[in-house]
Amino acid sequence: MKNYLIAWRNLWRNKRRTLITVASVFFAVFFALIMRSLQLGTYDHMFRNVIESYTGYLQVQNKDFWDTKTIDNVFQHTPELDRILEQDNNVSAVIPRFESFALVSSGTLTKGVLVIGIDPEKEAFLSNIRSKLVRFRLNAENIKSINSELRGKFKADTVLAGRSFSSASSLLLEMGIADKDSADVMPVIRKHASFSNGYIGMGKPGALIGDRLARYLNVSVGDTLVLIGQGYQGTTAAGKYRIDGVVKIPQPDLDNKIVYLPVDACQELYNATGMLTSIVVGVKDNSDEEIDRMIQSLGSAIQPPLRVIGWREMNELMINQMDADSKSGMVMIAILYMVIAFGIFGTVLMMTAERRREFGVLVAVGMQKTKLAAVVSLEMMYIGFMGVLSGAVVALPVIFYGYYHPLRFSGEWGKMYEDYGMEPVMPFLPVDWYFLWQSLVITVIVMIAIIYPVRKIMKMKVVNSLKA
Amino acid sequence: MIWKTAWKNVWRNKVRSLVVIASVTSGVFAAIFSIAFMNGMMAQRVDAALDQEISHIQLTGKGFRLNNDPSVFIPQTEKTIDEISSTEGIASSVSRRIIGGMASTASKSAGVEIIGIDPEAEKRIFTLDKTIMPGTGGYFGDAEAKDPVLIGQDLAKELNIIRFVIDSAVISNLAKKDIPPATLGKLKAFIGTRFANEKKFNKTVSSVLSVKEKKKYFHLIKSEAWSYREGSRLTLTFLDKDNNQVGARFRITGIYDTKNTIFEISSVFVREMDLQKLTGFDKNSVNEIILRIDDIEQTRKITEELRAKLPGVEVMNWKELQPDLAMMTDYVQQIYGILMVIIMAALAFGIVNTMLMVVLERTKELGMLTAIGMNKRKVFSMIMLESVFLSVIGGLAGMFVAWIVILLTARNGINFLQYAEGMEAFGYSAHVYPEIDSTFFIMMTILVILTGILSSVYPALKALKLNPVEAIRTE
Numbered sequence: 020m021k022n023y024l025i026a027w028r029n030l031w032r033n034k035r036r037t038l039i040t041v042a043s044v045f046f047a048v049f050f051a052l053i054m055r056s057l058q059l060g061t062y063d064h065m066f067r068n069v070i071e072s073y074t075g076y077l078q079v080q081n082k083d084f085w086d087t088k089t090i091d092n093v094f095q096h097t098p099e100l101d102r103i104l105e106q107d108n109n110v111s112a113v114i115p116r117f118e119s120f121a122l123v124s125s126g127t128l129t130k131g132v133l134v135i136g137i138d139p140e141k142e143a144f145l146s147n148i149r150s151k152l153v154r155f156r157l158n159a160e161n162i163k164s165i166n167s168e169l170r171g172k173f174k175a176d177t178v179l180a181g182r183s184f185s186s187a188s189s190l191l192l193e194m195g196i197a198d199k200d201s202a203d204v205m206p207v208i209r210k211h212a213s214f215s216n217g218y219i220g221m222g223k224p225g226a227l228i229g230d231r232l233a234r235y236l237n238v239s240v241g242d243t244l245v246l247i248g249q250g251y252q253g254t255t256a257a258g259k260y261r262i263d264g265v266v267k268i269p270q271p272d273l274d275n276k277i278v279y280l281p282v283d284a285c286q287e288l289y290n291a292t293g294m295l296t297s298i299v300v301g302v303k304d305n306s307d308e309e310i311d312r313m314i315q316s317l318g319s320a321i322q323p324p325l326r327v328i329g330w331r332e333m334n335e336l337m338i339n340q341m342d343a344d345s346k347s348g349m350v351m352i353a354i355l356y357m358v359i360a361f362g363i364f365g366t367v368l369m370m371t372a373e374r375r376r377e378f379g380v381l382v383a384v385g386m387q388k389t390k391l392a393a394v395v396s397l398e399m400m401y402i403g404f405m406g407v408l409s410g411a412v413v414a415l416p417v418i419f420y421g422y423y424h425p426l427r428f429s430g431e432w433g434k435m436y437e438d439y440g441m442e443p444v445m446p447f448l449p450v451d452w453y454f455l456w457q458s459l460v461i462t463v464i465v466m467i468a469i470i471y472p473v474r475k476i477m478k479m480k481v482v483n484s485l486k487a
Numbered sequence: 488m489i490w491k492t493a494w495k496n497v498w499r500n501k502v503r504s505l506v507v508i509a510s511v512t513s514g515v516f517a518a519i520f521s522i523a524f525m526n527g528m529m530a531q532r533v534d535a536a537l538d539q540e541i542s543h544i545q546l547t548g549k550g551f552r553l554n555n556d557p558s559v560f561i562p563q564t565e566k567t568i569d570e571i572s573s574t575e576g577i578a579s580s581v582s583r584r585i586i587g588g589m590a591s592t593a594s595k596s597a598g599v600e601i602i603g604i605d606p607e608a609e610k611r612i613f614t615l616d617k618t619i620m621p622g623t624g625g626y627f628g629d630a631e632a633k634d635p636v637l638i639g640q641d642l643a644k645e646l647n648i649i650r651f652v653i654d655s656a657v658i659s660n661l662a663k664k665d666i667p668p669a670t671l672g673k674l675k676a677f678i679g680t681r682f683a684n685e686k687k688f689n690k691t692v693s694s695v696l697s698v699k700e701k702k703k704y705f706h707l708i709k710s711e712a713w714s715y716r717e718g719s720r721l722t723l724t725f726l727d728k729d730n731n732q733v734g735a736r737f738r739i740t741g742i743y744d745t746k747n748t749i750f751e752i753s754s755v756f757v758r759e760m761d762l763q764k765l766t767g768f769d770k771n772s773v774n775e776i777i778l779r780i781d782d783i784e785q786t787r788k789i790t791e792e793l794r795a796k797l798p799g800v801e802v803m804n805w806k807e808l809q810p811d812l813a814m815m816t817d818y819v820q821q822i823y824g825i826l827m828v829i830i831m832a833a834l835a836f837g838i839v840n841t842m843l844m845v846v847l848e849r850t851k852e853l854g855m856l857t858a859i860g861m862n863k864r865k866v867f868s869m870i871m872l873e874s875v876f877l878s879v880i881g882g883l884a885g886m887f888v889a890w891i892v893i894l895l896t897a898r899n900g901i902n903f904l905q906y907a908e909g910m911e912a913f914g915y916s917a918h919v920y921p922e923i924d925s926t927f928f929i930m931m932t933i934l935v936i937l938t939g940i941l942s943s944v945y946p947a948l949k950a951l952k953l954n955p956v957e958a959i960r961t962e
Contacts, residue, residue: 036840043836050829086686089595127730128554131589131598235554340909351826354517355833361510362837368506369844 026397040366044406047359048457051352052414058348060448062341072146074333075299082326090119093294103320112144112301117285121248125236132276136285139219144301151266152216155184161211173204183230185267216264219281225263227279233265251291258288360464371472379484392473403465407458421447493872507841511881514834519889522823523921529816532915538614539745544804546776557586560772562799570796576789578781579611582773584759588725592646599755603762612779623715624741634761636737639751640744644685651688652714653677660711670700706904728767735765746916835942842874842946853950854958867947874943882935893921
């Protein structure tokens with residue numbers, strides 16, 4: 020009979036023990052997968068948030084701009100440059116930006132803000148600012164009128180006063196309204212809490228302003244902002260802009276200090292006609308290899324003082340934080356696996372002791388020791404793989420559910436997340452390398468555990484074993 | 488009798504029992520130590536917030552918090568102070584003047600909160616004076632100094648006040664810290680280089696190091712290579728009482744390091760009297776009064792009392808000022824509660840398997856015991872006790888090891904220099920001193936006993952089901 024068959028049948032001679040050992044592996048793999056999926060999914064989400072809504076995967080900048088973000092480290096935007104960038108097959112968009120600082124004032128209130136000049140249409144490829152325009156805004160009064168009109172059907176929580184939403188779906192989610200009720204509830208909310216916005220466009224000076232900043236300055240659409248700052252090469256920058264729209268940026272620290280202008284108006288404000296601080300290069304394939312290749316090839320195609328900068332360099336701090344957090348998660352999983360490893364080793368130990376006589380007989384009747392060792396090893400491998408497989412199979416639906424319906428924190432928890440500059444959402448990461456890692460770890464544990472019975476078998480004195 | 492039998496049974500198969508005990512020991516140790524670690528980190532964060540940043544209770548004029556408007560004062564300062572001193576449980580109080588403004592050097596500027604303090608009085612509440620970086624001066628030194636300002640480490644880096652330099656002194660200091668000569672050799676190429684800013688230093692130096700060297704030594708190198716010229720100056724710009732812009736030069740008296748980037752980068756401290764003169768506000772006007780109380784458990788009670796006494800003043804305690812502090816602590820406790828249960832459950836699998844084995848291999852013996860009249864309850868408790876012994880021995884050993892390791896590591900702390908930047912950005916120090924409440928060990932013991940009992944139920948039931956007649960006949 021073939022080794023694998025013998026091993027398989029041996030497993031079911033002591034069904035209970037096999038099942039308990041499989042269950043312990045299953046348990047560890049299941050929790051490890053869920054924990055890892057949640058952790059990696061959250062990082063992934065944060066990266067996407069920051070990279071895809073703000074920095075992009077690649078930027079072209081003046082070589083000194085990243086280190087010293089002053090207005091003098093800008094560069095001339097030429098059609099030639101756009102052409103060079105667009106030649107690369109992986110480039111999906113070339114998006115100009117002009118970033119600087121200014122003091123914004125409205126009435127007696129003043130605040131330092133980030134002014135970003137954008138091409139309102141091209142920006143749709145990356146940060147899609149149009150989709151972030153505030154569409155609903157809740158306050159104590161409109162919550163009251165919503166609740167009185169919907170009496171009995173639905174009650175909006177007063178905690179939500181002061182929150183803004185840029186889509187009906189996020190509003191429904193945050194208010195805890197089920198899809199089936201939305202048809203009843205939405206018209207009422209629309210009636211009371213809608214917020215109307217315009218948008219900015221090239222050639223007409225106007226501003227978009229962050230939701231939190233707007234509330235701080237106590238301004239809204241139609242009001243005027245005054246921006247004062249330092250312009251290109253020591254000039255004074257000053258301008259008056261009508262607020263065309265209010266946007267809600269997921270990162271609160273950005274939401275607190277952001278003003279968008281059309282890039283041409285921004286260049287005029289800072290007396291830097293035709294200049295840019297950066298060009299965001301939109302990519303089709305965002306894999307690490309492809310990004311690295313583009314940094315190399317675009318980097319050599321463009322002329323100094325320009326350079327290409329990748330997302331890793333632009334997000335060093337975030338990578339550092341996630342790395343620390345990821346390590347702590349790995350330690351937890353390591354503890355879990357260590358405990359399970361002892362369990363597996365215990366099983367192996369018991370099995371070896373219990374079957375000493377059997378091993379003796381088998382060798383006595385002529386089974387080769389190597390074949391016996393192989394069979395015993397296979398048994399343990401089966402246990403390991405059954406555990407990994409069942410753990411993965413049970414974890415999968417949970418992970419996929421969590422991927423499509425991320426955990427979302429509301430109330431105080433949500434607020435705390437936002438205070439730390441994070442969106443209060445924890446999505447799962449679907450199948451990825453970490454699945455393979457779990458099976459690898461279990462395999463290694465099993466391999467180590469196998470050493471004991473294999474040694475025992477190889478050093479076995481048949482006569483003594485038969486007497487056991 | 489049952490106890491003794493169970494105890495002896497544990498040692499009938501030493502190796503097997505020891506494997507189970509070792510698994511419990513390592514699981515319990517790892518769990519306790521990681522909790523002590525997180526707990527220490529949280530406790531340090533809370534202490535730092537209370538001792539350096541916000542203290543226990545803050546009083547401001549109504550509406551001050553909305554925009555930090557410097558012309559919103561605490562009404563009737565003297566009466567308020569009287570009311571405070573007549574309230575029981577308050578250790579000390581100190582008042583501040585706060586103005587938003589801009590800090591700038593020749594090359595850079597940043598928005599900051601300028602806090603006017605009475606340096607001596609502040610010591611009664613805050614420990615900022617103990618966080619001054621060595622070699623940067625002191626905490627408001629002598630009273631004669633003209634316009635002193637105390638700034639944070641991260642602001643100093645941001646404004647290029649702290650610069651990075653590699654010279655022969657840095658190299659020789661690094662040599663003392665066990666950095667291999669090969670790495671030092673690479674650094675020697677930089678001798679005499681002044682780096683324009685922190686980012687440039689990071690990039691230039693790490694570009695010559697290998698990945699491994701960078702991981703192991705970069706942060707050591709960085710902590711040696713900074714330089715600061717004592718007495719550097721800083722210009723603070725803000726609006727005076729008539730909304731006119733005022734720019735004044737201040738001399739940096741020292742640089743504090745609180746391990747909290749947000750605080751360091753946004754808070755600069757000057758003497759209240761200097762700020763009062765420059766802004767022209769009334770001498771007796773106060774933006775904020777900060778209280779420290781004797782017993783932190785009384786926070787809520789004292790807050791309520793002050794609110795009732797001082798209707799015109801906004802009273803906020805630390806939990807209201809930074810709700811995330813209290814929440815974080817709760818959150819971590821919950822997470823670790825869950826983790827403990829998961830680890831215990833994983834341990835239980837091992838114990839169940841072993842006890843099942845015990846029952847199966849003693850079928851004959853158990854049959855015999857029942858046949859000669861040992862009642863079922865006794866059989867059940869014998870097996871349960873054996874299982875509890877296994878888990879408790881392991882648990883106690885694990886707790887003991889954890890206790891020793893916590894004692895050892897708490898002395899000097901564990902330093903995760905390579906994550907310092909990321910952790911400090913959230914206000915957490917990367918130098919962690921593990922600590923744990925002694926009540927936690929009691930909880931852990933209960934949990935361990937519970938695990939032992941629960942994991943013996945199935946095997947013990949199995950033993951009860953044995954038919955004595957058949958059991959005796961098994962080989």
